[in-house]
Amino acid sequence: MGNIVSLRKVAxxxxxxxxxxxxxxxxxxxIAEGDxxxxxxxxxxxxxxxxxxxxxxxxxxxxxxxxxxxxIDRLSGAALARWRARHVGFVFQFYNLMPxxxxxxxxxxxxxxxxxxxxxxxxxxxxxxxxxxLADRARHKPSELSGGQQQRVAIARALVADPTLLxxxxxxxDLDRRTADEILGLLQVLNREHGKTVIMVTxxxxxxxxxxxxxHMDKGALVDGQVS
Amino acid sequence: xLKQTLAVTLMNLRAIPQRLGTxxxxxxxxxxVVAVLVSVLAMATGFHQxxxxxxxxxxxxxxxxxxxxxxNSSIARDNLLTxxxxxxxxxxxxxxxxxxxxxxxxVNLPKIxxxxxxxxxxxxxxxxxxxLRPELKLIEGRLFEPAVRExxxxxxxxxxxxxxxxxxxxSFRDSDWTVVGIFSSxxxxxxxELIADVDTVQSAFRRSLYQSxxxxxxxxxxxxxxxDALTTNPTLTVDVKREPEYYAEQSKQLTKLLNFIAYFVxxxxxxxxxxxxxxxxxxxxSSRAREIATLRAIGFGAVPVVISVFAEALLLALLxxxxxxxxxxxxxxxxxxxxxxxxxxxxxxxxTVTPGIVVSGLxxxxxxxxxxxxFPAVRAARLPVVDALRAQ
Numbered sequence: 001m002g003n004i005v006s007l008r009k010v011a012x013x014x015x016x017x018x019x020x021x022x023x024x025x026x027x028x029x030x031i032a033e034g035d036x037x038x039x040x041x042x043x044x045x046x047x048x049x050x051x052x053x054x055x056x057x058x059x060x061x062x063x064x065x066x067x068x069x070x071x072i073d074r075l076s077g078a079a080l081a082r083w084r085a086r087h088v089g090f091v092f093q094f095y096n097l098m099p100x101x102x103x104x105x106x107x108x109x110x111x112x113x114x115x116x117x118x119x120x121x122x123x124x125x126x127x128x129x130x131x132x133x134l135a136d137r138a139r140h141k142p143s144e145l146s147g148g149q150q151q152r153v154a155i156a157r158a159l160v161a162d163p164t165l166l167x168x169x170x171x172x173x174d175l176d177r178r179t180a181d182e183i184l185g186l187l188q189v190l191n192r193e194h195g196k197t198v199i200m201v202t203x204x205x206x207x208x209x210x211x212x213x214x215x216h217m218d219k220g221a222l223v224d225g226q227v228s
Numbered sequence: 229x230l231k232q233t234l235a236v237t238l239m240n241l242r243a244i245p246q247r248l249g250t251x252x253x254x255x256x257x258x259x260x261v262v263a264v265l266v267s268v269l270a271m272a273t274g275f276h277q278x279x280x281x282x283x284x285x286x287x288x289x290x291x292x293x294x295x296x297x298x299x300n301s302s303i304a305r306d307n308l309l310t311x312x313x314x315x316x317x318x319x320x321x322x323x324x325x326x327x328x329x330x331x332x333x334x335v336n337l338p339k340i341x342x343x344x345x346x347x348x349x350x351x352x353x354x355x356x357x358x359x360l361r362p363e364l365k366l367i368e369g370r371l372f373e374p375a376v377r378e379x380x381x382x383x384x385x386x387x388x389x390x391x392x393x394x395x396x397x398x399s400f401r402d403s404d405w406t407v408v409g410i411f412s413s414x415x416x417x418x419x420x421e422l423i424a425d426v427d428t429v430q431s432a433f434r435r436s437l438y439q440s441x442x443x444x445x446x447x448x449x450x451x452x453x454x455x456d457a458l459t460t461n462p463t464l465t466v467d468v469k470r471e472p473e474y475y476a477e478q479s480k481q482l483t484k485l486l487n488f489i490a491y492f493v494x495x496x497x498x499x500x501x502x503x504x505x506x507x508x509x510x511x512x513x514s515s516r517a518r519e520i521a522t523l524r525a526i527g528f529g530a531v532p533v534v535i536s537v538f539a540e541a542l543l544l545a546l547l548x549x550x551x552x553x554x555x556x557x558x559x560x561x562x563x564x565x566x567x568x569x570x571x572x573x574x575x576x577x578x579x580t581v582t583p584g585i586v587v588s589g590l591x592x593x594x595x596x597x598x599x600x601x602x603f604p605a606v607r608a609a610r611l612p613v614v615d616a617l618r619a620q
Contacts, residue, residue: 052614057525078529085527092617096522100242112235113527157526169617 005031010063036191036198038211045217055167068164085113089158093170095150097142104138110161128156148179165197184210233532240536254544257501262552262589265494270579272486278577282416283471285448290441293465302437314457316450327443328354335400337389349421352429369409374425380409384419505600521616530609537605545597549590557581
């Protein structure tokens with residue numbers, strides 16, 4: 001399979017007052033379509049910054065970011081938002097669900113950016129909730145769900161629009177071991193059975209074992225990688 | 229875009245109950261501003277309607293040339309016949325012109341609510357009062373008799389002042405006057421007056437001049453001929469006005485003042501409410517930062533987010549405006565109050581909350597909401613998505 005993510009000489013610098021902090025240094029990376037990559041490294045190593053660049057949430061200071069065949073570093077803000085809606089499903093550490101919406105409502109959110117009818121949106125959301133095993137909780141609000149269930153709803157939201165890749169930032173960072181294993185198992189199923197490319201940032205070596213490939217970062221550079 | 233905007237806005241609005249405390253700052257603040265604005269404008273409108281609605285197009289008032297009001301006018305007794313003989317004055321069945329030379333003077337009566345003495349107009353009028361002012365209806369008692377110290381009292385005055393009930397006796401100028409009737413003139417300025425026989429009043433107050441002459445005309449179109457006849461008569465130095473024009477002038481200054489107070493005080497309060505709205509909306513945006521960032525990450529544009537913040541601010545402002553207008557209407561609409569009119573006497577009028585005033589209040593509320601929502605909306609649009617996503 002071809003590469004779905006290609007980064008070429010990517011640098012990212014932030015300016016804090018008079019100080020310029022380089023978070024990523026001339027980084028090159030390729031991720032093949034259908035891969036499951038775990039990005040690991042100590043705090044401040046730049047793994048989340050890298051994830052944000054791949055997910056189109058941030059822009060590089062230098063270099064090229066090509067995802068799903070698009071030079072996303074060249075897109076305008078509005079075009080980048082449309083691109084994200086079409087190609088990326090996000091899973092966050094703290095789930096980031098809308099507290100006033102039901103599980104079904106949360107999962108339907110990305111579909112509001114499509115031309116699907118309300119009935120189609122409902123049907124697709126229910127399918128996504130069925131995939132994550134929460135069809136019977138569709139009408140529950142996030143506050144009525146456990147942490148693991150909320151993360152499942154977040155995963156259903158991430159995959160409901162059939163994105164090209166799933167971008168997960170510490171998806172099990174707020175969960176106990178058993179629930180974390182369930183969530184990671186679900187991501188593995190989505191990768192292996194549904195062919196979704198998954199890129200996951202994690203501190204947890206056990207979580208990283210679920211990935212096909214582990215990439216380690218330190219001080220803004222990739223230091224090595226291993227295939228599980 | 230519309231679907232996105234609607235979805236984000238509805239989400240925003242559905243989250244309001246979770247921020248009830250801070251949201252109520254906008255609602256209550258703006259309700260206060262609008263209540264004050266509506267109340268003072270209702271006062272101005274009520275006063276203006278009471279005074280400006282006094283009189284008819286087919287009635288003319290004659291004052292000394294250059295006089296602004298009856299209180300500083302004087303017309304010699306000899307001139308009365310000349311004025312009433314002018315063309316255009318309606319005649320009664322006996323062929324007598326319908327008109328009266330009148331005087332107004334001020335007497336003091338205690339107010340019912342606080343007992344303080346207030347100025348009340350005592351009008352001296354003639355026996356043709358009923359024909360001259362047919363809108364003046366006796367609701368109790370009878371008309372005053374000439375040469376007797378009797379008077380009739382306007383319904384507005386009867387509600388505001390002590391001791392002016394039917395049969396009661398009022399003392400002024402070292403004499404007692406008996407209330408023989410209560411009249412209503414449809415809520416106009418005369419409703420605040422006491423009316424007695426003009427000769428008796430002149431005698432009691434040791435006056436020999438009239439202060440105005442009011443004449444009923446054949447028709448509104450007769451006014452020009454009547455006015456021309458009087459203003460071109462070399463023996464007279466008078467101003468002639470239609471009654472509505474005269475009363476509109478009498479109300480103009482106070483109405484302007486009340487309008488100024490309404491907008492000045494309302495404006496100052498509006499600035500305070502606007503800062504309250506700003507603070508609330510900033511806090512709303514801050515508390516929803518992660519939700520907004522999540523929506524942006526999913527692919528929602530900045531415009532729906534901006535509109536949703538505006539929509540929330542405007543809705544809360546509108547709620548506050550409606551609440552303020554409703555409270556003002558509930559507590560003040562129709563309340564009878566009195567203030568000093570052009571004759572330095574109390575004019576009783578009712579606060580009138582009109583639809584136009586309510587709309588003015590709502591516009592002010594929306595303006596406050598718009599300004600209060602502007603900067604928070606800009607902040608929401610510029611929210612650093614990456615930072616906000618990781619915030620707990």
